[in-house]
Amino acid sequence: MPIIEVSGVRKAYGGRVVVDGISFTVEEGEIFGILGPNGAGKTTTVECVEGLRHPDAGTVRVAGYDPVRERDAVTRVLGAQLQESELQPKITVREALQLYAACYPDPADWRALAGRLGLTEKLGTRFAKLSGGQKQRLFIALALIGNPRVVVLDELTTGLDPRARRETWALIEEVRDSGVTVLLVTHFMEEAQRLCDRIAVIDGGRVAALDTPAGLVSRAAGAVVVSFTPSAPLDAADLAALPGLASREERDGALTLTGTDETVTGLLALLARTGTTPHRLRIVEATLDDAFLDLTGEAA
Ligand SMILES: Nc1ncnc2c1ncn2[C@@H]1O[C@H](COP(=O)(O)OP(=O)(O)OP(=O)(O)O)[C@@H](O)[C@H]1O
Numbered sequence: 001m002p003i004i005e006v007s008g009v010r011k012a013y014g015g016r017v018v019v020d021g022i023s024f025t026v027e028e029g030e031i032f033g034i035l036g037p038n039g040a041g042k043t044t045t046v047e048c049v050e051g052l053r054h055p056d057a058g059t060v061r062v063a064g065y066d067p068v069r070e071r072d073a074v075t076r077v078l079g080a081q082l083q084e085s086e087l088q089p090k091i092t093v094r095e096a097l098q099l100y101a102a103c104y105p106d107p108a109d110w111r112a113l114a115g116r117l118g119l120t121e122k123l124g125t126r127f128a129k130l131s132g133g134q135k136q137r138l139f140i141a142l143a144l145i146g147n148p149r150v151v152v153l154d155e156l157t158t159g160l161d162p163r164a165r166r167e168t169w170a171l172i173e174e175v176r177d178s179g180v181t182v183l184l185v186t187h188f189m190e191e192a193q194r195l196c197d198r199i200a201v202i203d204g205g206r207v208a209a210l211d212t213p214a215g216l217v218s219r220a221a222g223a224v225v226v227s228f229t230p231s232a233p234l235d236a237a238d239l240a241a242l243p244g245l246a247s248r249e250e251r252d253g254a255l256t257l258t259g260t261d262e263t264v265t266g267l268l269a270l271l272a273r274t275g276t277t278p279h280r281l282r283i284v285e286a287t288l289d290d291a292f293l294d295l296t297g298e299a300a
Pocket of ligand 1: 013014018036037038039040041042043044045
């Protein structure tokens, strides 16, 4: 049984539909990404999973529980870090961990959690004095303190420098490796590609695509771009017949082809057959960015 099931969820604010029939399931033990442009409906969707918003239609189940009607049960299995989290500026890391631990019947050992998240030396530090990366680590610790089976992380690494972001990624992987399912809302392609087992691309309140990162990339219009200068001109009909060819451009004797892996294989066979040498050969694969642009028409 999937640990999260979202089926046909709709949500409108003041008559404007922002989530328009979203469905997906998250399997236990995976890092599932929700990716989409600003205002796509990502946060509204995960807030329905967390029970913070009531869908107008459709159903949500977390470990079989309804987040609205069975709020207490869902609170026991789901930990959340919200998009705009804040704590009182004067609370120390130790006090925050103890306070949150007191809210759960069977909390994690907060000292061990602080150790895992590299916060032991900061236990006496006030929230306002923590760096961005330390605050995010504290929010991950607070999301994990109830020993949840699922943790929802919304825009966790926004505002972090590249090094702190990478450290946070390693922590998210550790969380998953410890057996907790992760639902991750993100804007960052590199983050989604590196961390997620599967990604739902949300655009205009709908699921535009749901696949593994590699599966999404292979859907980009020109998944592979090959450029080279042939030692002798190639026959236009031979080039046009290459399997999977999406586009062809010639400039100053240099050829640029976009297509698929099959296009590259076909091109290599054509070069061998005609005894042509490809000078300055470059093969570039599409990225999740390209797939995202194709799917949503927007840059991340
Ligand atoms: N409480 C609310 N009342 C009215 N409109 C809202 C409310 N919350 C969100 N919206 C609107 O709903 C749309 C979807 O918002 P949501 O926060 O779910 O998108 P998002 O994909 O998470 O965006 P972002 O990446 O910018 O955080 C936006 O146009 C937003 O302005």
